[in-house]
Amino acid sequence: MNNFTFQVTTDIRFGKDRLNELPEVLNTFGKNVLLVYGGGSIKKSGLYDQVMAQLQNNDNQVTELAGVEPNPRIETVAKGAELCRTEKIDVILAVGGGSVIDCSKVIAGAACSEEDPWTLVTKRSYQGPALPLVTVLTLAATGSEMNRGAVITNLTAKQKLGVHGPNFLPKVSFLDPTWTFSVNRYQTAAGSADIMSHLIENYFSTTENTDVQDGIAEGLLKAVITNLPIALDTPDDYDARANLMWASTLALNGLTGSGKAGAWSCHPMEHELSAFYDITHGIGLAILTPRWMLHVLNETTAPKLARFAREVFQVEEAVPEMAARMGIQKLYDFFLACGIPMTLPEVGIEDDRHFEEMAKQAVAFSSIATNAYVPLTESDVIAIYQEALTPSEYL
Amino acid sequence: MNNFTFQVTTDIRFGKDRLNELPEVLNTFGKNVLLVYGGGSIKKSGLYDQVMAQLQNNDNQVTELAGVEPNPRIETVAKGAELCRTEKIDVILAVGGGSVIDCSKVIAGAACSEEDPWTLVTKRSYQGPALPLVTVLTLAATGSEMNRGAVITNLTAKQKLGVHGPNFLPKVSFLDPTWTFSVNRYQTAAGSADIMSHLIENYFSTTENTDVQDGIAEGLLKAVITNLPIALDTPDDYDARANLMWASTLALNGLTGSGKAGAWSCHPMEHELSAFYDITHGIGLAILTPRWMLHVLNETTAPKLARFAREVFQVEEAVPEMAARMGIQKLYDFFLACGIPMTLPEVGIEDDRHFEEMAKQAVAFSSIATNAYVPLTESDVIAIYQEALTPSEYL
Numbered sequence: 001m002n003n004f005t006f007q008v009t010t011d012i013r014f015g016k017d018r019l020n021e022l023p024e025v026l027n028t029f030g031k032n033v034l035l036v037y038g039g040g041s042i043k044k045s046g047l048y049d050q051v052m053a054q055l056q057n058n059d060n061q062v063t064e065l066a067g068v069e070p071n072p073r074i075e076t077v078a079k080g081a082e083l084c085r086t087e088k089i090d091v092i093l094a095v096g097g098g099s100v101i102d103c104s105k106v107i108a109g110a111a112c113s114e115e116d117p118w119t120l121v122t123k124r125s126y127q128g129p130a131l132p133l134v135t136v137l138t139l140a141a142t143g144s145e146m147n148r149g150a151v152i153t154n155l156t157a158k159q160k161l162g163v164h165g166p167n168f169l170p171k172v173s174f175l176d177p178t179w180t181f182s183v184n185r186y187q188t189a190a191g192s193a194d195i196m197s198h199l200i201e202n203y204f205s206t207t208e209n210t211d212v213q214d215g216i217a218e219g220l221l222k223a224v225i226t227n228l229p230i231a232l233d234t235p236d237d238y239d240a241r242a243n244l245m246w247a248s249t250l251a252l253n254g255l256t257g258s259g260k261a262g263a264w265s266c267h268p269m270e271h272e273l274s275a276f277y278d279i280t281h282g283i284g285l286a287i288l289t290p291r292w293m294l295h296v297l298n299e300t301t302a303p304k305l306a307r308f309a310r311e312v313f314q315v316e317e318a319v320p321e322m323a324a325r326m327g328i329q330k331l332y333d334f335f336l337a338c339g340i341p342m343t344l345p346e347v348g349i350e351d352d353r354h355f356e357e358m359a360k361q362a363v364a365f366s367s368i369a370t371n372a373y374v375p376l377t378e379s380d381v382i383a384i385y386q387e388a389l390t391p392s393e394y395l
Numbered sequence: 396m397n398n399f400t401f402q403v404t405t406d407i408r409f410g411k412d413r414l415n416e417l418p419e420v421l422n423t424f425g426k427n428v429l430l431v432y433g434g435g436s437i438k439k440s441g442l443y444d445q446v447m448a449q450l451q452n453n454d455n456q457v458t459e460l461a462g463v464e465p466n467p468r469i470e471t472v473a474k475g476a477e478l479c480r481t482e483k484i485d486v487i488l489a490v491g492g493g494s495v496i497d498c499s500k501v502i503a504g505a506a507c508s509e510e511d512p513w514t515l516v517t518k519r520s521y522q523g524p525a526l527p528l529v530t531v532l533t534l535a536a537t538g539s540e541m542n543r544g545a546v547i548t549n550l551t552a553k554q555k556l557g558v559h560g561p562n563f564l565p566k567v568s569f570l571d572p573t574w575t576f577s578v579n580r581y582q583t584a585a586g587s588a589d590i591m592s593h594l595i596e597n598y599f600s601t602t603e604n605t606d607v608q609d610g611i612a613e614g615l616l617k618a619v620i621t622n623l624p625i626a627l628d629t630p631d632d633y634d635a636r637a638n639l640m641w642a643s644t645l646a647l648n649g650l651t652g653s654g655k656a657g658a659w660s661c662h663p664m665e666h667e668l669s670a671f672y673d674i675t676h677g678i679g680l681a682i683l684t685p686r687w688m689l690h691v692l693n694e695t696t697a698p699k700l701a702r703f704a705r706e707v708f709q710v711e712e713a714v715p716e717m718a719a720r721m722g723i724q725k726l727y728d729f730f731l732a733c734g735i736p737m738t739l740p741e742v743g744i745e746d747d748r749h750f751e752e753m754a755k756q757a758v759a760f761s762s763i764a765t766n767a768y769v770p771l772t773e774s775d776v777i778a779i780y781q782e783a784l785t786p787s788e789y790l
Contacts, residue, residue, distance in 0.1 A: 001410075001572075001633075001634055001637040001638065001641070002410065003409060003410025003411060003412075003413065004407075004409050004410060005406070005407065005408055005409070006406075006407040006409065007404065007405070007406040007407060008403075009402065009404040010402070011400070011401075011402040012399075012400065012401040012402060013400055014398060014399050014400070014401065014653070014654065015396075015397065015398025015399060015654075016398060017398075018398065177396075208634070209634035209635075209637075209638065210634075210638070211617065211618035211621050211622060211638045212614075212615060212618045212638050212641045212642050212645065214614070214618075215611075215613070215614025215615055215616075215617050215618045216610075216611050216614045216615070216645075217614070218610070218614050219607075219609070219610025219611045219612070219613050219614040220607060220610055220611070221610075222606065222610050223606035223607045223609075223610045226606050227606060238396075239396055239603070239604035240604075242396040242604075242654075243396065243604065243605070243606045243607050246396070246607045246654070247607050250607065250611075250650070255645075255650075258409070259409065259410075259637075259641070
């Protein structure tokens, strides 16, 4: 196990009917609130009205930034940062999923920085101050509600980049599973695929003997595998939604990654799919992950892939390589059974015309070529994209 | 899943050679340090000298409180609180295991309170201010390094009671697995039994559908079961010690208990063993836990006990009650194989002369009779103690 520092101070308010705690929370920071949200689903679900009622009763001055994109764009960040300055915002309230929270994090930093917002993102690490951020989560997926990372897209530059900042960490996050009842099947499955990908990316690392981190990851993976089908069948099953929501938060708050080294593999490859084709992040990850696993399967990686198969999917096969293949197949079949389109053409990526450029960027904007679980060259990335053009049958 | 609030702000500095960060950490709070430690094992291991060297280079004013007992006594707490007042202590530095840290927590509170220290403990919850606490952990066991609880013994009153306080939470905890290399086999096994007990106590709860919490608990249990035998065979195996240390911290920081209701069962029963006979806490828990499991096994509890057997000990038996029994036996055998004395006479409790009084207190000082996983009356407690007088064979 490697050395690490772990401090995640976010105050999690989990469960039903916690919104009445919002005024007290906001009052610690001030009265001028920037309310950030997405495409309006919170208006349909009634959450917008509930939040506004709390803010009005609390005499908050509210500025709204609506329409944050599923892959949040740098133009929206710039607009939010400008609003913070002109409206003298005290605290940002993000109501939505990972996109809204990610966008709000970078707004919070950019509002306190002289730097151009896209320059700030391209530096990948922002050590400066940020406005305090409070979140109200509506989608179990990115884990952004309890970490220091954000991903922002620049469609002009065809770039989707992650940026971290110690002050991006939300101060308080409200997690009420009932607000995810209205998330449709497709987005519910995509969100869970995102959770599973975070766990899998951390699980396969060059650092050995990390049973604590790996045991937690296996436990969270099993919790998602048990509860996602229930949530798909019965969207208002509170406990299923609760398990997915809490799993999403814990999958990416440092618990499964601390003490382990190396770059993630599938996220850099997926970011190029989203940057070039604006597809749903979690779907891209579901498509790529089993192909990536098969691509990196070799004598050295077989034991860990077999452990994954055994612990997560109860595969009983003794020969590691065989067990690994069975686990990969089970992961693929699970995604398929949850209604996830498992080929690129099904999400509108019909051919390989951009694969070379995408692979170049995937390698350039990450360290997958040097310190991933199995280092990936541009040709590796192209091969994995190619595999994803057609359905797979591994066994 | 129940509603919960989760906020654990302790700054964990995990790994080798982190002590050079101690001065910077202490300087945030002040120069006057109360150094609290136990029976002197830190002098033998060289840790005392290393800490003192850091403090001297940093111009700290150091007051020492040595000799904290394995079951820390209220007299020691009172002495420490008095020292904090007379020496105008700014920060408490606890160097040791759970006893030293627990003792330091209540000292930190009592130093800021007008209340008699034992009165403070008997109220079970302390909402007042406390001096800041920094810990340097030397034993993987209680998890006290990242939570708000403490257990204090009053031998005169024959009472061992838990007390919680929001301000008992350590500000910073240094976790270097190398400091546990010198922990002997007995204490290593006892510490791991304590970790496992915390996980098991949270696992068996009246709240259903908590796959996230239960999956994490299963993962941590497996990490302990894998790594304890390695640490017993090879005391300086860094990774084995690291997994045990990090498991101990995560087993009791709220991760596996948040969102679940009900009283713990084995701890209140064990506290009476320690209060009456001053035995090692983890050993008492190892002795009681399988007997308790068997005592509460019935049609209702069998499925969860069978899940425990399946997920933690790979039991493949399909009939729940049978699987449950096999899991209980495997837990018992695991403790035995780790060198833990598995009967009360082996730890000096030869007969049942105090069982009635102990059972009365176990029920009086907890809520096991009303809201435990399976409510336990005084006769249940006596029966479990009786079972522990002789070796067990369950199957």
